[in-house]
Amino acid sequence: MNDIIAYFSSIPSSHRSLILIGGITIFWLIENTFPLFQMQYRKWQHAGINFFLTFTTILVNFVLAFILIKTANWTTENHFGLLHWLPKIPIWLYTITGLLLLDLIGAYLAHFVQHKIKFLWRFHIVHHTDTWIDTTTANRHHPGESVIRFIFTTLGVLILGSPMWMVFLYQSLSVIFSQFNHANISLPNKLDTLLSYFIISPNMHKVHHHYVLPYTDSNYGNIFSVWDRLFGTFTTLPKEELIYGVDTHMASEENNKLKNLLQIPFQKSRSAKNN
Numbered sequence: 001m002n003d004i005i006a007y008f009s010s011i012p013s014s015h016r017s018l019i020l021i022g023g024i025t026i027f028w029l030i031e032n033t034f035p036l037f038q039m040q041y042r043k044w045q046h047a048g049i050n051f052f053l054t055f056t057t058i059l060v061n062f063v064l065a066f067i068l069i070k071t072a073n074w075t076t077e078n079h080f081g082l083l084h085w086l087p088k089i090p091i092w093l094y095t096i097t098g099l100l101l102l103d104l105i106g107a108y109l110a111h112f113v114q115h116k117i118k119f120l121w122r123f124h125i126v127h128h129t130d131t132w133i134d135t136t137t138a139n140r141h142h143p144g145e146s147v148i149r150f151i152f153t154t155l156g157v158l159i160l161g162s163p164m165w166m167v168f169l170y171q172s173l174s175v176i177f178s179q180f181n182h183a184n185i186s187l188p189n190k191l192d193t194l195l196s197y198f199i200i201s202p203n204m205h206k207v208h209h210h211y212v213l214p215y216t217d218s219n220y221g222n223i224f225s226v227w228d229r230l231f232g233t234f235t236t237l238p239k240e241e242l243i244y245g246v247d248t249h250m251a252s253e254e255n256n257k258l259k260n261l262l263q264i265p266f267q268k269s270r271s272a273k274n275n
Helices: 002-009 013-033 043-078 091-116 118-128 135-139 143-160 164-182 189-195 202-208 226-230 258-266
Strands: none
Touching (some): 002 164, 013 135, 043 164, 091 143, 091 226, 118 258, 164 202
């Protein structure tokens, strides 16, 4: 455990980039070999759009990183936050507790709020417009959403008093798990169901990308599935019934053109998601 802490305390930017690129590469190869759906699309053209939005996410996080670092350092220096107020516990339990709570605030809560507040939904909807869900969809976020998610992550660090090594570990795991649960991979149903009791499995997250309510507003988690089960937002849908996308933007000129995707938050609001 101490080796993990030491590594993530000073993880080079090149290693963080390698985690991102390596994860996409591995899951890209797996989904090509064991696809959940045989999707008829230009995979590289689709990936190009998602890679551009991934780059903007990286850029936003790079520009704002100093805020996150200063926040984590301040909480550590001042012993501020829930993790500092815990009784002395084993380091492995401290780490799991921190990761669970960072996932609650930085992922589940951020995701839930974006579905419930119309202004935030305007940015998050870009992620849901993808009608071909694969591993490249994981970081298909409008730059505005990247800022929103950064704010929630920073809020989580402030509330919890997370040390920077834990933040880097959480972000690395978040990237890998998001690429995994978005990947167009076919797992045995029993294995996927078993995984969904602990983590966000591929089939579990695909339900969130079904194009209509109530499925769109379910399964908000990113790493751990406990929050969806605890807060009653967990649901299932047979994979044979899945239709990807969001019902207000099903035309290809709306969901498969980069220029339009960047403009969606500023366009005239469409009607609410249908039941």
